[in-house]
Structure formats: C-alpha cells, structure tokens
Amino acid sequence: MAKILIAEDERDIRELITFTLQFAGHEVIQARNGAEAVELAAQVRPELILTDVRMPKMTGYEACAELRKRDEFKDTPIVFLSAKGQEAEVKQGLDAGGTDYILKPFAPDQLTRRVAELLEQYGAGK
Secondary structure, three states: OOEEEEEOHHHHHHHHHHHHHHHHEEEEEEEOOOHHHHHHHHOOOOOOEEEOOOOOOOOHHHHHHHOOOHHHHHHOOOOEEEOOOOOHHHHHHHHHHEEEEEOOOOHHHHHHHOOOOOOOOOOOOO
16 A cells, blocks of 8 residues: 655554554554654655644644655645644645645544545555
8 A cells, every 4th residue: 555654743643543544554654743754754755644733843834835845745645634624724734735634533434535535646555
C-alpha cells in the first residue's frame, strides 16, 4: 500500500491513526510536530501526509507551506486533521496548500476510506 507520514503532537491520537492506517496495510511514519514532519518527509518521501493543525515548533499550515515550496512535494496530497472546522480555518489550510481537511473526531473507517480515495485520486500507494 502507501507510505504515509502523520504529524500529530498528541501521542494517543498519533498512535490511534498509526494503528488504523497500519491495519489498512499502509506503512506509517510518525512526526510529533510540524518541523519534524518537514524533516522526515524529505527523508522518507511519503505518498500522503496527514497533519494536525495546532502543533509546537511549526503548525501544520506552516509545515504544508514549507513542503509545497519543494518540487518533490508539489503534488503530494497533504491533509489537515483538526477539531477546528470553521470556514476560515478550512480556507487557511487550503490556502497553505492543503489537499483536504478532515474534522476530528473521525471514525477509523472514515479515515481509512478518505485516505484510500485520496491515494486513488493522486495515483499513490500502488
């Protein structure tokens, strides 16, 4: 399946997402904040990036904008995971270069389904 990078500062949520995606057959790389996500992305070249919005060191928006400056990540789907679903928040994420926005809390099968759709849409994970 696909190599997926997740950036989430809350350990329990990060572990739940990792378990869910590994159970679906994906390889998962974990980052604890946006800065670590940018660093790891350059090393592992994920096919999909899931990132929380509010994190220490670098927000998900900042990490997304930084990754979009690099040619190797111009077409990589970057999905924000956030409990903040206000229109302005979603717009900020999409303006930063995000591909999609998934609101927390979400059911594991909802996450798995959306990840599969994005991988199919972007031709990744094959």
